[in-house]
Amino acid sequence: MKKEKSLQKVTDIDKINTLKDIKGFVKANPERALEVIDKLQDLLNESYNEKLGLDYQIVELIAKCYTLANEKEHADFVRNLTYENNHTTIGICIHNHICENRCFPSIMTIKHETGLSRQTVYRHIKNGFSDNFNSLVKGKVEYMIPKALEKLYYIGIQDNNATALKHFIELSGATKTMQVNNFIQINNLKLTKEDFNKLPHQDILEIESILSKTLINQ
DSSP states (O other), X not given: OHHHHHHHHHHHHHTOOSHHHHHHHHHHOGGGHHHHHHHXXXXXXXXXXXTOSOHHHHHHHHHHHHHHTTOHHHHHXXXXXXXXXXXXXXXXXXXXXXXXXXXXXXXXXXXXXXXOOHHHHHHHHHHGGGOTTOHHHHHHHHHHXXXXXXXXXXXXXXXXXXXXXXXXXXXXXXHHHOOOOOEEEETTEEEEHHHHHHSOHHHHHHHHHHHHHHHHHO
């Protein structure tokens, strides 16, 4: 009897191929959601290895299965991890194609060379960094930014490269936090450049004369 029950389980899961099947089966058998995910994961690996182009719909099925099992965090993780892997695969494909052919590959060319689905390639090319599930890719880029800034700083100091140091200061955001006091203050009176330029010409000449005499005598 136990053997028949086990065979029946395998038969049930093997019949699950569409989103409608997933919804119905997981709602009726929430305790078996992980079994369904294992089956879908095997299908996903097969799609990647054999370049079947079924990755998009299988990943969506896996994510939906996690969601139906009240595991939304796992669903988001699957989508983010998949996006990261596909991002790398597509990036390498585009790079190699440009090096060999001196032009960008078409979506269909990328699909053929990577074995990814047309939907996956199209979404990556169309959405880029604006995709909702690229947090891992963004995270790696953000993680490496301080390293790049350190390199700029090192080049600036080591080679006495003023341009590198200038870029380091600008990209590090230091200029946004630095305050430059561009005014003259005499006791409680503050005079900005704009205020100074609004003075009558004769007054400006008198102020310049006074300052010149003072600086000469110092």
